[in-house]
Amino acid sequence: MKIFKLFKEDTWIKPFWGKYRKSLFLALVLGFLTFICGGALMFNSGYLISRSAAHPENILLVYVPIVLTRAFGIGRPVFRYLERLTSHNWVLKLTSELRLKLYHVIEKDAVFFKSKYQTGDILGLLAEDIGHLQNLYLRTIFPTVIAWLLYVFIILALGYFSLWFALVMLLLLGTLVFVFPLISMIVNGAKQERQKSLRNELYAGLTDNILGVSDWIFSQRGTEYNELHAAAQSELLKIKYEIQNNDHKRDFAVQLMFGILTIVLVVWTSSIFPGAHGGAANWIAAFVLSVFPLIDAFAPLGQAAQETNTYQDSLSRLNSLPKERDVEQKKDVKLTAPYEFKITRLNFHYADAQQLVLKDLNLTIKNGERLAILGRSGSGKSTLARLLRGDLQCSSGNLTLNGIPPAKLGDDICHYIGVIHQTPYLFHTTISNNLRVGNEAASAKQMWSVLERVGLKDLVSRMPDGLETIVDEAGLRFSGGERHRLALARILLQDVPIVILDEPTVSLDPLTEQDLIEMFVKQLEGKTLIWITHHLQGLSLMDKVIFIEDGRLTMSGSPQELAHTNQHYQRLLEIDHGILH
Known part of the structure; x- marks a missing residue:
């Protein structure tokens, strides 16, 4: 049988x-x-x-x-x-x-x-x-x-x-x-x-x-x-x-x-x-x-x-589900500053497909650098973010953080890298519990401090129970911008040296988007900031911009340098500003 x-x-x-x-x-x-x-x-x-x-x-x-x-x-x-x-x-x-x-x-x-x-x-x-x-x-x-x-x-x-x-x-x-x-x-x-x-x-x-x-x-x-x-x-x-x-x-x-x-x-x-x-x-x-x-x-x-x-x-x-994988963990490995990503001849394809998503990629992300990764949908920029986070492993080549592949750090990666997604999720529990996702041991004083830094202290203090106010399912009582601010508050409580912003402002209006970008840059000052985006708004605040097209790195430089010397970037700026159709 x-x-x-x-x-x-x-x-x-x-x-x-x-x-x-x-x-x-x-x-x-x-x-x-x-x-x-x-x-x-x-x-x-x-x-x-x-x-x-x-x-x-x-x-x-x-x-x-x-x-x-x-x-x-x-x-x-x-x-x-x-x-x-x-x-x-x-x-x-x-x-x-x-x-x-x-x-x-x-x-x-x-x-x-x-x-x-x-x-x-x-x-x-x-x-x-x-x-x-x-x-x-x-x-x-x-x-x-x-x-x-x-x-x-x-x-x-x-x-x-x-x-x-x-x-x-x-x-x-x-x-x-x-x-x-x-x-x-x-x-x-x-x-x-x-x-x-x-x-x-x-x-x-x-x-x-x-x-x-x-x-x-x-x-x-x-x-x-x-x-x-x-x-x-x-x-x-x-x-x-x-x-x-x-x-x-x-x-x-x-x-x-x-x-x-x-x-x-x-x-x-x-x-x-x-x-x-x-x-x-x-x-x-x-x-x-x-x-x-x-x-x-x-x-x-x-x-x-x-x-x-x-x-x-x-x-x-x-x-038929994927096998439960035991993540290989490096014992007694503690990374110390400065933190630097080194990517050499990286190739990647998903297990169920042979077509390469990323091809022969070479890149160095220095400690404290603010890097913007541009690219059209499906170009491979979000896949690169997952590789940096350790959720995926490269098919060939090398990707290391201080000489260690991120995937080998296992759950310890959360001590070094935080992520703010396009649609941050708020759980159907108190505001304090939602904030403690970033740090379970955070005190009320610390939570009020980060809420003030992200501009939500007045909003939360006016709520019926303050930090103990129950958040509606999926955080629907908060606007998109407010949910992103709460997500940033989590990251500030987590206090990690590297933060990945995976298209966090793509669904917001231009004014809210610009306001959030400036707040991210200001509050994450001194940290390595990796911003995945296909908008050019706010790129002037970045130290370096790279462009990925069809899995390849086709453009790299500072925003000011590219704006003066790179015709492709100049054309993107004109399109983004509505000058060119």
């Missing part, structure tokens, strides 16, 4: 089997003992009722069954509680580590993760796939293994009384344990796989369309938007009802099979324990009643089996 092959090649689930094997084994043993106690309780109860109805001469004749009934009656819920506690604890440990591993995978590849996956795919992984793997154990593996253990135990126990009847029960119970689950998996498995696929499509489609809902409305196509998802939802409900209908039929067949088992057991016990009352006849009720607790053990197997197709999809999706 496909799921066994997936488990064999799996790198997400298998590592935890060995790590938590004691808890896993204990959960299975407790589950087995739960059903043993349930069967033994009914067995003793049946014997006790039958024996008591025969008017025993002395209470001592039924004292042992009374004690056992009480013991098994207490044991069943106790073992059930301990089993649930152990199995759920095991599964929660598993899923928490899976979510942590998923976060690490996404975090390590965050710079190009969204180029491969939609937001809905991430939601599907978090909400559906991890949840399905949780159910894989609670609703499939644990019940199935426990049922198999009971199956073997029952056949061996019956073989003690009668070999031929043990063989009959081997076939009848085997139908419940193997045949019904197989049929259920064939009939409903494909439908459940389709159901999960539709849900994932809805996640992807809904998130995509919700993010662009304003465009749907402005284009007067709101009705079409609703109909688009109504059709998918209708198909999803149809499949759900078909699955439920098949489940009802299967459950009826399982109950019918248990009815047949009960009749067969009555016939068999009557043949080996003859008599209308007393003596051996007391065992008939004991054997017959012991069947009923087994319904809870064997009935869920069909449902468990049919969901394996869904789990296959979840395992496939998780194992």
